[in-house]
Amino acid sequence: MKRVSVDIGGTFTDCFVAWGDRYIESKALTTHQNLALGFNEALKTACRQLDISERELLSQVDSVRYATTLGTNALIERKGPRLGLLTTDGFRSSVPLTRAKGYGTGLPHKQQMDVPNAQRPDPIVPIPMILEVRERVDYAGAVVMPLDEDQLRDRLRELVDLGAEAIVVVLANSVVNPVHELRIREIFLEEYPGHMLGAIPMLLSHQVVGRKGEYVRAMSTIIDGFLHQVMYHGLGTLELNLRNAGYDKPMLCNHNSGGMAQLNSTDALQTVHSGPVSGIAASEHLALQTGLGNIVATDMGGTSFDIGIVVEGGIKHYDFNPVIERWMVSVPMVHLVTLGAGGGSICHYDRMFQTVQVGPESAGSDPGPACYDRGGMKPTVTDADLLLGYLDPANYAGGHIKLNPRRSKQAIEAHLADEMDESVVDCAKLIKRTVDANMANGIARELRTRGYEPEHFTILAYGGNGPLHACGIARALGVKTILAPPFASVFSACGAGNMSQLHIHEMSTWTTLFDANRQAFFSDYDRFNGVVEELERRGREDLLRQGFEPAQVRYRLELDMRYGNQRVETAVVTDLNRVTAPEHVLKLIEQFHERYGERFGAGSQTPEAGVRINTIRVCSYIEHPGIRFRSIRPPEKLLPAPPPIGTRDCHFVGVDGARKTAIYGEAALTPGTRIDGPAIVVTRATTYLIEPGWRYTAADQNAVWFTRLDA
Structure with a gap:
């Protein structure tokens, strides 16, 4: 297997190359003005390790896969086209008003509670660009009021005159009967054919989202339309860069659903958060191949700290109404929680509580932390790590970035030390303790709100800064063991190389399995099976368009079910692809009953209220060979620490004064190597910090266990 996988983050571009039995990891700074430049630099570093040219490598690989934060950044910076929205008469205010708690969606808990100062996010579509058309389809799909085509033509002209660069159509109940949305597109092409308006896109909501829920469906389509242009040009530039370098196969994009597809079969909305989701996918494969059991995936990069959960058996948690930026949308996305706690997170003095606050703002890669010497003036977590002695100024990121400790000291003095009347080192230790506690609290909150305890999970610490803060996170969380997985610094890029090509299609339904x-x-089997067949057809066509044969396509049926008129829905994965007999109906009810009990406790089920299916979802996918993880358990024969390559004075949380700390190189990654802290292991890709009272044990494929000495 020869494959290139890339994770383009807010600070670093990570590259993972599978070249037969060799796995190569490399990094470069993300070049936001042209993502291809950062990719080329990371690929060049990998090629030097393989002693091969970039053109030769790209001509031989079977695929190049991208996970990117391009869409996330575009939303934050509001970089996108001027959108126009057409909606059903009477629904014009549903998007600007958001939902009841729209003022707090996407904000930290503290800000959500500050209701007097609450403000709803600025709308992506300006209110004057939202127009109504007369039409109505009821909940069952019957046309109650036909589309007023004359009025529609006036509305289209008005949006074009107002400067719309893309048009979004969101009509009530169009997921049940899309006849009016389809007719609007026909009339638009009649009035404004392509040779007149060029390539102005029109997005229909029923093609983006298959579930009911007018507001979340509208926001999904609006965000997809807003990101369309940015993603088209950004990813198009990456694909053109590959073509110029000799790669002649389709470029693949990772999706936040846990799958991937070719660029021509990828919606912009599906790429948001695809990088962190790739890390969760890698965690799932690691757990399945090595028998780790329950896993908490934690990715500490340069910009953020992402948390995901994979329970034993490889079952991921999904969000079916996730929050992207400040808006709730309606797309199936692997569940993750993002905290502003990366290496580039900016630290400032909180006057009210007289302490240090870390994040959520980030210095990113440009200008980056103050120590990058690129114009950054504010202190960050990386600046604190440097002044505490954990980082080598001359050998950071494989020597590609030279750090300037003087800049870090100036930033902390100006923004923290003078305000707090503390030394620079004490401020840096406070930053370290605060960011570690923030990450530990995020992990604990995510597990306990779902009914889990941290001690029942293996915690993975990966990303460029994960192994550097692993001991601090474990100390604050109260756990005694933590694992830096294989290829920890580029683990998300590694996960991008393991994903299957997958498409998810869903449809809202009103199907009562048991009428109380x-x-x-339920006995209308043909109607149920007809919906499943239609969703399978859509997924099959997606994959056939990408060059696969029908026999290669696999399907997985999922149902969103609930008791009676409960608001809470529970997703049920079933091996039944068709319902043809009463025993099939009983099996679905039994599977729902069992899944509901697992989620809410045995005895909480209420079948006497009736059982309903609200959404039918089909995952169509192609299985691909993936990267093989070997045993991550340390060998029975442990090795003494190799000779250190040097020493450095380091400062640790809870320890007075500086401690002379041994520094080790790549030799410390030899499986079986055991080192007691304090110590530091420096590799080309990352830095492993072993704090006092902790033990470092290396396993195969550069996996590392951190264990408390009293464990």
Whole structure:
């Protein structure tokens, strides 16, 4: 297997190359003005390790896969086209008003509680660009009011005159009957054919989202339309760069659903958060191949700290109404929580509580932390790590970035030390303790709100800064063991190389499996099977368009079910692809009953209220060979620490004064190597910090266990 996988983050571009039995990891700074430049630099570093040219490598690989934060950045910076929105008469205010708690969506808990100062996010579509058309389809799909085509033509002209660069169409109940949305597109092309308006896109909501829920469906389509242009040009530049370098196969993009697809089969909305989701996918494969059991995936990069959960058996948690930026959308996305706690997170003095606050703002890669010497003036977590002695100024990021400790000292003095009347070192230690506690609290909150305890999980610490803060996170969390997985610094890029090509299609339905009023079971099998067949057809066509044969396509059926009129829905994965007999209906009810009990506790089930299916979802996918993880358990024969390559004075949280700390090189990654802290292991890709009272044990494929000495 020869494959290139890339994770373009806010600070670094990570590259993972599978070249037969060799796995190569490399990094470069992300070049936001042209993502291809950062990719080329990371690929060049990998090629030097393989002693091969970039053109020769790209001509031989079977695929190049990208995970990117391009869409996330575009939303934050509001870089996108001027959108126009057409909606059903009477629904014009549904998007600007958001939902009842729209003022707090996407904000930290503290800000959500500050209701007097609450403000809803600025709308992506300006209110004058939202126009109504007369039409109506009821909940069952019957046309109650036909589309007023004359008025529609006036509305289209008005949006074009107002400067719309893309048009989004969101009509009530169009997921049940899309006839009016389809007719609007026909009329638009009649009035404004391509040779007149060029390539102005029109997005229909029923093609983006298959579930009911007018507001979340509208926001999904709006965000997809807003990101369309940015993603088209950004990813198009990456694909053109590959073509110029000799790569002649389709470029693949990772999706936040846990799958991937070719660029021509990828919606912009599917790429948001695809980088962190790739890390969760890698965690899932690691757990399945090595028998790790329950896993908490934690990715500490340069910009953020991402948390995901994979329970035993490789079952991921999904969000079916995730929050992207400040808006709730309606796309299936692997569940993750993002905290502003990366290496580039900016630190400032909180006057009210007289302490240091870390994040959520980040210095990114440009200008970056103050120590990058690129114009950054504010202190960051990386500046604190440098002044505490953990980082080598001359050998950071494989020697590609030279750090300037003087800049870090100036930034902390100006923004923290003078305000707090503390020494620079004490401020740096406070930053380290604060960011570690923030990450530990995020992990604990995420697990306990779902009914889990941290001690029942293996915690993975990866990303460029994960192994550097692993001991601090474990100390604050109260756990005694933590794992830096294989290829920790580029683990998300590694996960991008393991994903299958996958498409998810879903449709809202009103299907009552057990009617409590009539004491009757569902019997309209043809209607149910017809919906499943239609969703399978859509997924199959997606994959056939990418060059696969029908026999290669696999399907997985998922149902969102609930008791009676409960608001809470539970996703049920079933091996039944068709329902043809009463025993199939009973099996679905039994599977729902069991899954509901696992989630809310045995005895909480209420079948006497009736059982309903609200959404039918089909995952269509192609299985691909993936990267093989070997045993991550340390060998039975442990090795003494190799000779250190030097020493450095380091400062640690809870320890007075500086401690002379041994520094080790790549030799410390030899499986079986055991080192007691304090010590530091420096590699080309990352830095492993072993704090006092902790033990470092190396395993295969550069996996590392951190264990408390009293464990």
